[in-house]
Amino acid sequence: xxxxxxxxxxxxxxxxxxxxxxxxxxxxxxxxxxxxxxxxxxxxxxxxxxxxxxxxxxxxxxxxxxxxxxxxxxxxxxxxxxxxxxxxxxxxxxxxxxxxxxxxxxxxxxxxxxxxxxxxxxxxxxxxxxxxxxxxxxxxxxxxxxxxxxxxxxxxxxxxxxxxxxxxxxxxxxxxxxxxxxxxxxxxxxxxxxxxxxxxxxxxxxxxxxxxxxxxxxxxxxxxxxxxxxxxxxxxxxxxxxxxxxxxxxxxxxxxxxxxx
Amino acid sequence: xxxxxxxxxxxxxxxxxxxxxxxxxxxxxxxxxxxxxxxxxxxxxxxxxxxxxxxxxxxxxxxxxxxxxxxxxxxxxxxxxxxxxxxxxxxxxxxxxxxxxxxxxxxxxxxxxxxxxxxxxxxxxxxxxxxxxxxxxxxxxxxxxxxxxxxxxxxxxxxxxxxxxxxxxxxxxxxxxxxxxxxxxxxxxxxxxxxxxxxxxxxxxxxxxxxxxxxxxxxxxxxxxxxxxxxxxxxxxxxxxxxxxxxxxxxxxxxxxxxxxxxxxxxxxxxxxxxxxxxxxxxxxxxxxxxxxxxxxxxxxxxxxxxx
Numbered sequence: 001x002x003x004x005x006x007x008x009x010x011x012x013x014x015x016x017x018x019x020x021x022x023x024x025x026x027x028x029x030x031x032x033x034x035x036x037x038x039x040x041x042x043x044x045x046x047x048x049x050x051x052x053x054x055x056x057x058x059x060x061x062x063x064x065x066x067x068x069x070x071x072x073x074x075x076x077x078x079x080x081x082x083x084x085x086x087x088x089x090x091x092x093x094x095x096x097x098x099x100x101x102x103x104x105x106x107x108x109x110x111x112x113x114x115x116x117x118x119x120x121x122x123x124x125x126x127x128x129x130x131x132x133x134x135x136x137x138x139x140x141x142x143x144x145x146x147x148x149x150x151x152x153x154x155x156x157x158x159x160x161x162x163x164x165x166x167x168x169x170x171x172x173x174x175x176x177x178x179x180x181x182x183x184x185x186x187x188x189x190x191x192x193x194x195x196x197x198x199x200x201x202x203x204x205x206x207x208x209x210x211x212x213x214x215x216x217x218x219x220x221x222x223x224x225x226x227x228x229x230x231x232x233x234x235x236x237x238x239x240x241x242x243x244x245x246x247x248x249x250x251x252x253x254x255x256x257x258x259x260x261x
Numbered sequence: 262x263x264x265x266x267x268x269x270x271x272x273x274x275x276x277x278x279x280x281x282x283x284x285x286x287x288x289x290x291x292x293x294x295x296x297x298x299x300x301x302x303x304x305x306x307x308x309x310x311x312x313x314x315x316x317x318x319x320x321x322x323x324x325x326x327x328x329x330x331x332x333x334x335x336x337x338x339x340x341x342x343x344x345x346x347x348x349x350x351x352x353x354x355x356x357x358x359x360x361x362x363x364x365x366x367x368x369x370x371x372x373x374x375x376x377x378x379x380x381x382x383x384x385x386x387x388x389x390x391x392x393x394x395x396x397x398x399x400x401x402x403x404x405x406x407x408x409x410x411x412x413x414x415x416x417x418x419x420x421x422x423x424x425x426x427x428x429x430x431x432x433x434x435x436x437x438x439x440x441x442x443x444x445x446x447x448x449x450x451x452x453x454x455x456x457x458x459x460x461x462x463x464x465x466x467x468x469x470x471x472x473x474x475x476x477x478x479x480x481x482x483x484x485x486x487x488x489x490x491x492x493x494x495x496x497x498x499x500x501x502x503x504x505x506x507x508x509x510x511x512x513x514x515x516x517x518x519x520x521x522x523x524x525x526x527x528x529x530x531x532x533x534x535x536x537x538x539x540x541x542x543x544x545x546x547x548x549x550x551x552x553x554x555x556x557x558x559x560x561x562x563x564x565x566x567x568x569x
Binding site: 041042043044045046080081082083084085086087089092093094095096099107153156157159160161190191193194221224225226228229232233236237239240241242243244246247248250251252253254255258 | 263326372555
């Protein structure tokens with residue numbers, strides 16, 4: 001009576017394999033969209049919410065109902081080189097003693113996900129794909145000795161940027177609005193850097209990575225702010241002369257209006 | 262009402278900035294100083310990045326000194342020849358200062374040097390002014406004549422060569438100390454974002470023995486050019502002049518100054534100097550405290566080059 005048991009087991013294994021293969025063949029797809037590909041910073045800009053809509057195609061209904069699909073959406077700011085400095089007390093005065101330079105890394109980072117990211121997938125996957133504030137790739141430049149101080153400076157950089165709100169994550173910011181449509185809300189801080197930002201969306205199934213989508217988003221200054229910024233950058237001499245003329249005009253008007261003699 | 266500053270790249274409350282400008286304008290009108298030495302630390306206390314605070318402070322001083330110099334010119338209390346001599350040293354000093362500014366910024370020690378300069382100069386000048394004005398107040402209380410300039414009394418400065426006659430000031434003086442003074446103030450203007458009136462006025466009165474009535478107008482005259490030069494050079498080399506921020510400060514400052522002048526006219530000279538000395542000292546002490554007290558945060562970050 002041993003044969004039938006083994007046959008049954010083999011059959012079970014076959015069924016399981018087939019379903020697994022079927023699931024793989026099912027090929028879920030992630031699509032995302034945003035209402036604008038440009039965010040304008042105006043003079044009263046005090047931060048904004050960016051809403052990202054997305055759809056999950058070919059999803060397995062059962063897994064959907066079990067909540068086995070997870071989505072992470074992150075907006076990475078333009079890559080910039082950063083210097084972290086540490087103050088030390090020298091002759092009673094606090095001065096910047098040690099510094100460490102990091103290779104260009106996103107200058108801002110906002111993340112939103114269906115669950116806290118460490119419950120979505122393994123640490124190694126997160127750090128490999130640079131998902132989450134703690135996994136932003138920060139490579140020190142120049143001579144760092146034995147590298148023993150790298151974690152300290154790395155942590156300081158991440159902590160300062162988190163305190164500043166320029167790096168942030170919202171662990172429950174992605175909601176399913178229907179069985180396959182979701183909405184992610186990303187908080188953009190008031191001090192968001194201008195430039196080209198990259199929107200990355202990740203789909204996970206059963207804690208395994210399925211696919212990634214990317215979109216570009218430009219953050220620009222508008223109107224007079226942009227005009228001033230560009231003038232200051234590209235025609236800095238003219239800008240400086242204008243600043244002086246403005247000051248002289250203000251001073252002259254002041255002495256004219258309030259003339260006491 | 263929050264407004265976004267395009268160069269400082271942050272949002273600030275416009276009313277706080279206007280309030281700062283008005284308060285500093287009031288004091289500058291009252292004491293006849295540019296007010297740069299107050300505006301730059303205030304901006305730094307309000308989290309404006311120090312490079313922007315310094316460069317914008319210089320720009321704001323152009324407005325207040327131009328306004329002040331115009332009224333002194335009308336009243337004839339401005340020695341153009343003396344001003345131009347100071348200016349020759351001033352422009353050279355400002356160029357050296359800008360070079361140092363850029364160098365220190367790269368080394369990451371700019372904030373420290375700005376603070377150290379402020380602490381040193383504010384404490385020394387504030388302290389000396391306080392002592393002098395308290396003595397003057399005592400003499401006034403004892404009904405003795407108060408005079409800043411003791412005619413006929415000469416010091417080592419007057420034994421230097423290359424003498425020149427400054428008609429309006431009615432003095433015959435070597436150009437060396439004038440140029441050196443201008444140079445020193447020029448360096449300070451670019452590093453500290455100040456006009457330097459709070460140092461130049463006492464130096465001209467006590468060191469060069471220039472008559473008090475032409476001192477303020479002449480110092481304002483040369484401050485216009487040195488701060489204008491500094492503004493343009495800061496704008497070209499560091500792109501750190503925020504015209505929005507400067508504009509708000511100037512408008513509020515010019516209005517505040519008018520009320521300051523009125524209040525100032527009701528106070529006696531030595532009372533004014535004692536008050537100014539206390540304010541100068543207070544700012545110096547506050548900055549010194551920040552240098553010595555254990556900071557809440559040991560780390561700081563600065564974003565430099567743009568990658569990708």
